Amino acid sequence: MKEFELKYGINPNQKPARIYVESGEDLPITILNGRPGYINFMDAFNGWQLVKELKEATGYPAATSFKHVSPAGAAIGKPLSDTLKQIYFVDDLGELSPIACAYARARGADRMSSFGDFISLSDVCDVSCAKMIQREVSDGIIAPGYEPEALEILKSKKKGNYAIIQIDENYVPAPVEHKQIFGITFEQGRNDLKVDESLLENIVTKNKDLPVEAKHDLMISLITLKYTQSNSVCYVKDGQAIGIGAGQQSRVHCVRLAGQKADNWLLRQSPKVMNLQFVDDIKRADRDNAIDNYIGEAFMDVLAEGAWQRLFKVKPTIYTDEEKRIWLDQMTGVSLGSDAFFPFPDSIERGHRSGVQYIVQPGGSVRDDLVIECCDKYNMVMVNNGVRLFHH
Numbered sequence: 337m338k339e340f341e342l343k344y345g346i347n348p349n350q351k352p353a354r355i356y357v358e359s360g361e362d363l364p365i366t367i368l369n370g371r372p373g374y375i376n377f378m379d380a381f382n383g384w385q386l387v388k389e390l391k392e393a394t395g396y397p398a399a400t401s402f403k404h405v406s407p408a409g410a411a412i413g414k415p416l417s418d419t420l421k422q423i424y425f426v427d428d429l430g431e432l433s434p435i436a437c438a439y440a441r442a443r444g445a446d447r448m449s450s451f452g453d454f455i456s457l458s459d460v461c462d463v464s465c466a467k468m469i470q471r472e473v474s475d476g477i478i479a480p481g482y483e484p485e486a487l488e489i490l491k492s493k494k495k496g497n498y499a500i501i502q503i504d505e506n507y508v509p510a511p512v513e514h515k516q517i518f519g520i521t522f523e524q525g526r527n528d529l530k531v532d533e534s535l536l537e538n539i540v541t542k543n544k545d546l547p548v549e550a551k552h553d554l555m556i557s558l559i560t561l562k563y564t565q566s567n568s569v570c571y572v573k574d575g576q577a578i579g580i581g582a583g584q585q586s587r588v589h590c591v592r593l594a595g596q597k598a599d600n601w602l603l604r605q606s607p608k609v610m611n612l613q614f615v616d617d618i619k620r621a622d623r624d625n626a627i628d629n630y631i632g633e634a635f636m637d638v639l640a641e642g643a644w645q646r647l648f649k650v651k652p653t654i655y656t657d658e659e660k661r662i663w664l665d666q667m668t669g670v671s672l673g674s675d676a677f678f679p680f681p682d683s684i685e686r687g688h689r690s691g692v693q694y695i696v697q698p699g700g701s702v703r704d705d706l707v708i709e710c711c712d713k714y715n716m717v718m719v720n721n722g723v724r725l726f727h728h
Contacts, residue, residue, distance in 0.1 A: 345374045364507035369491045370499035378405050380478040383456030386563045391458040393555045399438035401453040408449035410560045411441030411576030423604045436465040441576040447624045461486045480505040531558045535721045541711045550694045557673025566726040571598040572671045591683040595690040603631045606663045613649040667691030675725040677701040681710035688714050
């Protein structure tokens with residue numbers, strides 16, 4: 337297939353639209369079902385690069401959940417604890433394969449943002465993973481292959497219109513890439529920077545204890561940032577992104593946004609949230625929205641008279657700020673990556689409140705000494721690797 341005609345571009349008024357390889361070579365994909373759109377392909381190709389690199393860096397199968405050309409979640413296929421199975425709502429699916437665990441983590445980190453996602457898998461999609469995807473609201477998937485039964489399960493989604501793309505895992509793009517803005521062509525070398533442990537050698541803090549698990553998490557943060565709209569930061573714990581902040585003009589706002597997502601991830605594991613008694617027929621999206629409101633500032637939207645009865649069998653008590661802070665103070669061992677340097681120590685202070693212990697950033701700010709001093713205050717480990725990872 338030399339080219340694929342799209343229904344329209346980013347918006348319905350943007351026609352004609354197509355994808356093709358400028359050299360005239362065949363596209364490295366096969367469309368097995370549905371008709372993916374412009375944004376679907378943008379998510380698919382960025383997501384595929386992300387998961388391929390995650391697997392190369394860590395050795396684990398990887399998955400990502402993309403929305404609007406940035407990952408809502410990314411993870412490697414480590415086994416799930418009983419608590420994570422429950423908060424990701426996969427505890428009824430039996431034993432999960434490694435690639436299914438990876439997607440459960442990627443989707444579960446920020447379920448609200450992953451609503452209507454485009455999925456990328458580093459490995460063949462098996463039945464275990466397909467059954468999980470089958471009941472979620474998703475626009476499509478890209479993977480290097482599909483088990484026959486898994487493919488039939490996925491084809492049943494969206495009344496048979498679910499977008500399923502198979503990619504040639506050996507495809508290597510041209511070293512120079514182009515894009516147009518306002519009729520002007522931009523040209524640059526493709527960002528083929530390899531993320532591995534060599535980027536984690538320059539530890540600038542007093543604490544230089546960087547265990548293997550933390551190295552994996554820092555590499556996950558860097559690879560995720562490589563395909564996240566900048567400015568961006570990424571919180572990671574136990575092999576999965578737990579908070580991604582994308583496209584913010586201010587870095588500290590990005591850290592706050594991602595930090596709130598990381599806090600929500602931990603709050604969802606608290607007994608107060610896990611013991612919520614939802615009505616039997618509640619839809620998955622309504623349940624996710626209710627949890628997000630309950631642990632956030634808009635808690636009265638779900639606790640007001642007439643509102644809670646539609647969601648809960650028993651009215652929950654308010655989750656106070658004091659109760660949440662006590663639970664959040666248990667958060668430790670979190671890694672934080674940044675796609676450019678931290679210009680002020682305020683980002684470090686905010687990261688500390690979400691349990692950050694390990695940091696990787698380029699460094700190079702005129703205030704590096706203040707940032708390092710703040711890390712030392714909290715006995716953090718920080719790597720200044722000199723590598724910027726802007727993505728636009």
